[in-house]
Amino acid sequence: MTVEFGTCNLCEAMCGLEFTVEDNAVTSIRGDKKDPLSRGHICPKALSLIDLHADPDRLIKPVRRTDSGWQEIEWDEAYRIVVDGLVSTRRDHGANAVGIYQGNPNVHSLGAMTHGIPFTSMLRTRNRYSATSLDQLPHQLVNHLMYGHQLVLPIPDIDRTDFFLVLGGNPMASNGSMMTVPDFAQRVRDLKARGGTLVVVDPRRTETADVADEHHFVRPGTDALLLLALVNVVLETGATRVADYVDGVSEIASFVRDFAPEAVAPVVGMAAEAITDLATRFAGAESAVAYGRMGVSTQKFGTVCQWAIQVLNILTGNLDRVGGALLTDPAIDLVERKIVGRGHFDKWRSRVRDLPEFAGEFPSSTLVDEMTTPGDGRIRAMAVFSGNPVLSMPGGDTLDQAFADLDFMVSFDFYINETSRHADVILPPTMSLERDHYDLIFSTFAVRNTAKFMPAVLPKKPGAKADWEIFRDLGIRYQAALAQSPVDRVRRRLSPKSVVAEARLRLSPRRTVDALLRSGRKGLSVRALSKSPHGTDLGPLRPGLPAKLRTRDKRIQLVQDVVVGDLPAVHDMLTTASVPADGQLLMIGRRHLRSNNSWMHNTARLTKGKPRHQLLAHPDDLRARGIGDGALVTVTSAAGSVSIEVLASDRMMPGVVSMPHGFGHQRTGVELSVASTVKGPSVNDITDPQQVDAVSANAVLNGIPVTIAAV
Structure with missing residues (x-):
């Protein structure tokens, strides 16, 4: 038995953890009281890391969708199918015919940060989307x-x-x-x-x-x-x-x-x-x-x-x-070191709805338009990286069908979920206990400056690959396939950036982090941090303006x-119908401590207890409509309708109802151990992708007018 220390990377909190390891298995997880940021705090999600690692539904090796079901294949065959699908789409229809969607887990993975970004840059498409425009x-x-x-x-x-x-x-x-x-x-x-x-x-x-x-x-x-x-x-x-x-x-x-x-x-x-x-x-x-x-x-x-x-x-x-x-x-300053760019806004616009890009990404609410609207530049192939947009984007039903109609799709995920089920090939990475971790992004947002490097706690399962290895192998094969293409326009799009990206793919995340630490702060390196397994305290936040401003x-x-x-337009709310029409309520979302967006519903540890899928509504609003507590109701918006149980709650503002985000697992078509029994529709089946923030075009997921009625 050994005791290892590390970091939970399931959410943004970066909680320090203490792992008890026996016979290549984690037998218990506790909060690390010596972690200078989390100070021993732990939530139920961290405890479920044991379940995720042992989950029989988790994919270890690639699978291919066939007429008779999912078939496990070897990595070389999977790479060949993916490269052929992406390159042929680019050759026949142009680079923008390939779309990219990146989910939240990408920024929680060191390998996805160090190697996923160089790989996606090789695709050279403007049809890039992510959870950013569903969120922040x-x-x-x-x-x-x-x-x-x-x-x-x-x-x-x-x-x-x-x-x-x-x-x-x-x-x-x-x-x-x-x-x-x-x-x-x-x-x-x-x-x-x-x-x-x-x-x-x-x-x-x-x-x-x-x-x-x-x-x-x-x-x-x-x-x-x-x-x-x-x-x-x-x-x-x-x-x-x-x-x-x-x-x-x-x-x-x-x-x-x-x-x-x-x-x-x-x-x-x-x-x-x-x-x-x-x-x-x-x-x-x-x-x-x-x-x-x-x-x-x-x-x-x-x-x-x-x-x-x-x-x-x-x-x-x-x-x-x-x-x-x-x-x-x-310790690794993404801004100061220019590792992440300043960003830019409205340099180009989307093909169908003329929505502005930000930092090279289009708003996710228009992804379905770009997949379904005929014409030059229509998305015909998708690469989905650790995301489940069918559940997390507005207009889930329409998007579900759009994914089904693609010419080709690859998903990087270790589950068959509501989105990945449409992929021709699923490439599963290892999960967090099996890979090194350093938090590049959330150290930038932390309430105290700390640094911690976590070596992999467990060895990879036989046949498994870390995400950085998948991006490395796939990227090298993709570049080679492009270089062999006889089409001049494809060769012309190979740029010096792509050459640099391939070189970055060959460097492991550990070596990348070590180089960044050594060149950033005196006395810091992977070796130095390994001697401080609880993390290194770099002190409280400090004033630093205007020097830290990046304005010209x-x-x-x-x-x-x-x-x-x-x-x-904000002022118009003072004089126009800002309050819903008679009979309408305003719908908002909500999150749960025992959930993580559209996943982690496949562990009994997190899904046990009282149901959490219900529509919350104030008792007065239910009485006014003759609806009893616990009744099955239809919730209808301009975008559609769903049926859901209602729960009377005086925690709601009168006139407001709340539905949780991330439910709706009945779509997968795969019998999962737990998730198939989790009740509740997807709230995004009744959110409208046409409704966006007028400035940024971020999705509108709150303040949605709805009506409710007993079934």
Whole structure:
């Protein structure tokens, strides 16, 4: 028996773990009390790593879809099929006929980061999509516009703040998200112990609201009005403390003049006095920070919301301030080292709906259009990397059929899921216990600077390959196939970048991380971190502006034309039908601590207990419709209908219903051990891909008008 230490990479929290290993199997998992970031915290998902490793439904070797079912094949044959499918599509229809979708797990895997990116760059397609535009695209766009880089994201200094305002986020369930904050519950207790305040604004009384000092209901989709009213109060009362590298304060005052608390209150559903009081206390606190997450990003005015949150922090002097919002200093600084680019916006547009790209990706809501609309440039083949867009994208039913109609598809996944079931070939990578890990992305978003390298805890299963090995082997074969093509236009598209990408593929993730550590911080290397298995503490967040700005002039421009151009539409909510029509309710999503988006429903450890799939609705709304608690109801939106059990809950704001994200596993056609018994339809069967944020084109997943009726 041995004890190993490492990191959970299932979500953004980077919790330190202690593994007990016997006979090449993990027999127990505990929180690592010596981890400087998570401090012993652990959630149920981490415990399920044992189940994921032993899951009989997990794919180990490639499988090919045949008329008689799935057939296991050898890696060389799988590579040949994939290369032939991708190259022939590119040869016959052009590079843009190949589409790419990348799911969240890619940024949680070291090998996918170091080797997946070079491989996808070889495909040379503009039809790139990811979970970014189903999630945090407004964050990244605002970062790019205001601070000069998509990853320059000020992080709440929760460990030292006096006033923490959370809008549309639930860190008690997520342990952060665009703010890596494990052990959130203890951090809240510490906040209260030093006399601080936690305020939550959300249309559902969430798990985070349960531990807050205050909770305020807000009508879904109106958060932009509330935030602009908070900014209005700060400016009207003169409670501003603005740094000398910030421009545009007077212009902001003119933009928010009409958004007084009294004007927005009837629409927002929060009393004008409460709005004024919240803004006054926030501005008057010794230190304060506002944080908004999925609830404010995935709505009609998501970009305006994220911009207004930054403006509120800046105007009150809480940007780059201890206890406010600070930038991180990770050991491998993706921004400083230019490993991740600044990003760009609207350099080109999608073929069908004319939607803008961001950082080379189109909004995921238009993927189905590009797959189904005839014409030059239509997507005919897809490569899906660790994603399940049929469940996670709006318009799931239509997208499901679109995947079925492709000429070719490859999926990189160790499960046959609702999306991968359409693939011609599935290439399964090893799971997290079987591969080295260093967290490149979420160290950039952490509430404390730390560094940790985790060697693989267990050996690979016989015949298995790590994701970086798959990308390496496939990339080399793909380049060779292109080089042999007699078609001149294909050869011309081979670029020096592709040559560099192939060279990067031959370097292991461990060696890549070691080189980055050695060239970044004195005294750090993989070997040095291996001597500190609990992780190395690099200290609290520190002020560093304006030096850390990536804007050309090292200044912050509050007025961003692309954002303020959407303010008239926000203003229209004050006078138009912002409240649903008679009989309509507003639907929002929700997440669970024992779930992870559209996967991890195949482990009994996480799915046991009370059902979590129901539609939550306020008792008054059910009584008004003659619907009993527990009844089967039909939920209908402009995009479609689903049937689901309803659960009466006074935790919901009247007029609002909530459906969880990520359910709907009945589609797979494969009898899985657990997931086939998990109830619940997919919420995205009734979300509309035509509805997007007007600025960023991020998907609208919250504030959806619906009707409910007993079946």
